[in-house]
């Protein structure tokens with residue numbers, strides 16, 4: 001039997017509303033590990049109901065399908081997806097790149113990429129769509145027009161015009177490697193040490209926005225289940241991704 005790998009099948013779409021929605025709607029038809037990608041996304045989805053649209057040629061949006069996942073994968077996949085991107089950026093010598101927990105990818109304190117993992121349940125099977133958007137060619141002007149104060153692109157940070165194909169194939173190589181490591185060793189041994197090394201949230205004073213209530217604390221560790229542990233009012237609180245927004249005391253980081 002051939003080893004499983006994400007990206008053994010790829011589908012390029014000239015334009016799509018959202019690569020995540022495309023995959024979710026066609027889950028039955030898509031083979032496990034299929035990747036769908038585009039550089040024009042008209043109704044893209046971000047976290048917390050935000051949108052993630054891409055004007056033609058500016059960025060890459062891609063999603064891949066992982067079928068028959070374990071319940072615990074839902075907690076770890078968002079972190080593994082983020083780590084794969086950082087490992088790729090290291091190989092590309094992108095300097096000062098880090099992960100803002102759980103999986104915003106930040107270069108020189110600005111967000112270059114966002115990740116949205118969504119799951120669907122079919123009987124007793126859990127399928128996950130991992131969606132990644134990476135800003136490639138946008139200029140400062142473009143972000144200013146869109147009032148995206150904390151956004152950046154690989155072009156702005158490296159003065160290199162990466163093609164979406166080279167970013168996609170580089171990313172998939174790293175993701176497959178980490179996914180194998182995770183399957184073999186589990187999260188704590190296979191992923192967590194590397195993730196922690198790149199997580200810029202750790203050690204920082206943060207604001208935690210939880211159901212409209214804001215608290216201040218210090219991000220101290222990532223738990224064995226992928227939660228962010230914050231010290232708030234002298235107590236350790238475990239924060240699950242999707243449950244709260246984390247911001248620095250004076251801005252995004």
Ligand code: BTN
Nearest residue numbers: 018044045046047114115131133
């Ligand atoms: C965030 O808000 O930081 C997450 C953004 C995730 C965007 C990606 S682009 C590919 C995939 N398709 C979508 O509609 N969203 C994700």
